[in-house]
Amino acid sequence: MYPDFSxxxxxxxxxxxxxxxxxxxxxKAGMKVADDDEIEVxxxxxxxxxxxxxxxxxxxxxxxDDLVVVxxxxxxxxxxxxxxxxxxxxxxxxxxxxxxxxIGGVARPGIVHRLDQDTSGLIVVAKTQKSMDALAKxxxxxxxxxxxxVAVVHGRPRLDSGRIENLIGRHPVDRKxxxxxxxxxxxxxxNWQVASSRNALSxxxxxxxxxxxxxxRVHMASLxxxxxxxxxYGKSALDKRLDPVPQRQMLHAWKLxxxxxTKGVKMEFTxxxxxxxxxxxxxxxAAR
Numbered sequence: 001m002y003p004d005f006s007x008x009x010x011x012x013x014x015x016x017x018x019x020x021x022x023x024x025x026x027x028k029a030g031m032k033v034a035d036d037d038e039i040e041v042x043x044x045x046x047x048x049x050x051x052x053x054x055x056x057x058x059x060x061x062x063x064x065d066d067l068v069v070v071x072x073x074x075x076x077x078x079x080x081x082x083x084x085x086x087x088x089x090x091x092x093x094x095x096x097x098x099x100x101x102x103i104g105g106v107a108r109p110g111i112v113h114r115l116d117q118d119t120s121g122l123i124v125v126a127k128t129q130k131s132m133d134a135l136a137k138x139x140x141x142x143x144x145x146x147x148x149x150v151a152v153v154h155g156r157p158r159l160d161s162g163r164i165e166n167l168i169g170r171h172p173v174d175r176k177x178x179x180x181x182x183x184x185x186x187x188x189x190x191n192w193q194v195a196s197s198r199n200a201l202s203x204x205x206x207x208x209x210x211x212x213x214x215x216x217r218v219h220m221a222s223l224x225x226x227x228x229x230x231x232x233y234g235k236s237a238l239d240k241r242l243d244p245v246p247q248r249q250m251l252h253a254w255k256l257x258x259x260x261x262t263k264g265v266k267m268e269f270t271x272x273x274x275x276x277x278x279x280x281x282x283x284x285x286a287a288r
Contacts (some may be wrong), residue, residue, distance in 0.1 A: 010029070010041075013042075014026045018042040018043070019040070019042075020039070020040045021037050021038070022037055023038070026039075050101070051079075051080050051088070051091055051107065051109070052086070052091060052094070053091065053095035053098070054086065054091035054092060054094075055092075056087065056091060056092035056095065058070055058092050059071040059072075061271065062267070062269060065127065065128070066127055066128055066260070066261055066262050066263075067124055067125060067126055067131050067261065068096075068097065068124075068125050069124050069256070070089065070122070070123050070124075071120070071122060072089060072115055072119075072122075072253075073274070074117075074119065074120040074274065074276065075117060075118060076089055077089070077117045078108075078111060079107065079111055080107060084117075089111075089123070090109060090110075093125055094109065097127055100125075103127070103128065103132050104126060104136070110126045112124055112125065112126055112135040112136055113139050115253055116217075116249070118229075118248035118251075119249065119252065119253065120251075120252045121149070121254060121271045122253045122254070122255070122269055124256065126261070130261065131261040135261050138259065138261075142209055142210055142211070144258060145257070146257035146258070147208050147211065147255070147256055148205060148206065148207045148253075148254050148255040148256075149205070149206045149208065149216055149251060149252060149253055150204070150206075150252045150277075150283070151204045151206055151220055151227050152201055152202070152203055152228050152250040153201065153202050153204055153220050153225040153226060154202075154234075154238050155200060155224065155225045156194065156197045157192070157194060157202065161191075161192060161193040161194065162191075162192055163189070163190070163192075164188075164190045164191075164219045164222065164223075165188070165189045166187075167181050167182065167183070167184075167186060167187060167188065168180060168181065168185050168212045168215060168218055169181040169185030169186065176232075177233070178213050180218060180222055187210060188210050188212040188218075188219070189208065189209035189210050190207075190208050190216060190219045191206070191207045191209070192205065192207075195283050196282040196283065201228065201242075201280055202225060203281045203282055203283060205254075206219075206220075214232070217232070217251065218233060220233075221233040221234070227249045227250060227251050228250050229249045229250050234249065242280070244279065246276075246280070247276070248276070250280055252277055253271065254271060255269065255270050256268070256269045257269070
C-alpha cells in the first residue's frame with residue numbers, strides 16, 4: 001500500500017488526521033491493526049512551494065517604501081510552516097505588497113524577525129532587499145533595535161525588577177522545548193520589571209537585548225512565574241482557575257524602536273494591549 005510513500009510521510013499523514021481505521025481517525029502511527037481492519041488514507045492536495053497572496057486584514061502601524069510595521073493579532077502564524085501553509089502573515093503581506101515576493105527568500109519574503117503564533121504585537125517587515133539586508137543585520141547584532149514586551153505571569157517575582165543573562169538552547173530531552181543550558185546554547189538577556197500585581201497575577205515589562213526562541217517564556221518560567229496560558233512552559237492547573245481561562249500565552253510585543261534602514265532616523269512604535277490580554281494586564285499610567 002502506497003509503496004512510493006516513505007515511512008515518515010505515512011507517519012505525517014497519521015499525525016495530521018488523514019488516516020482512518022474502521023472509520024475512526026488513527027490515534028498514532030504505531031497503533032496495532034488486525035488483518036481485517038479497513039484502513040483509508042486521504043492524500044491532501046500538494047502544498048504550493050511559493051506562498052500565495054491572501055486577502056487577510058492587516059493592522060498596519062506604519063508603512064513607507066522600505067518597510068511595514070504590523071500589529072500582529074494572536075493566533076496568526078508569521079510564515080508558512082508544516083500545518084500552517086495558508087492564513088499566515090506572509091500570505092496577507094503578499095496580497096498587500098505584491099512586490100514583496102522573493103525579498104530575503106521565497107518562503108519567508110520580507111520577514112526580518114518572528115513572533116510565536118500566540119504572541120501578539122509589533123513585527124517589522126522589509127519591502128526591499130536593501131532594507132531586508134540592513135534590518136536583518138541590525139536584528140542579528142541586537143544593535144540599534146529595542147524590543148519591549150508585556151507579559152502577564154502567575155504569582156509575583158521575588159524582586160521588583162532584574163536582569164536574566166544565560167544561555168538558551170534546545171531542551172536535552174524534549175526537542176520541541178527550549179531550556180536554560182550550560183553549553184551549546186545562545187546568549188539570552190532579558191531585563192524585566194513588575195508593572196503591577198493583582199489576584200495572584202503580575203504584569204511584567206520585559207526589555208530583551210537578544211531574540212532567542214521562546215526567550216521571555218523560558219525566562220519568566222525560570223523565575224517561578226510562567227506566562228499565563230503558556231501550554232509549553234506554564235501551569236495549566238493555575239490557568240484553569242482563572243476567569244476567563246486564557247486561550248493563549250499572554251505575551252505581547254508592546255514597543256519597538258529601530259533605525260530606519262535607509263533614512264537613518266530612529267523610529268518608535270507602540271501597539272496597544274489586545275482585549276483578551278487587557279482582562280488580566282494592568283499597566284500603570286506611566287507605562288502605557
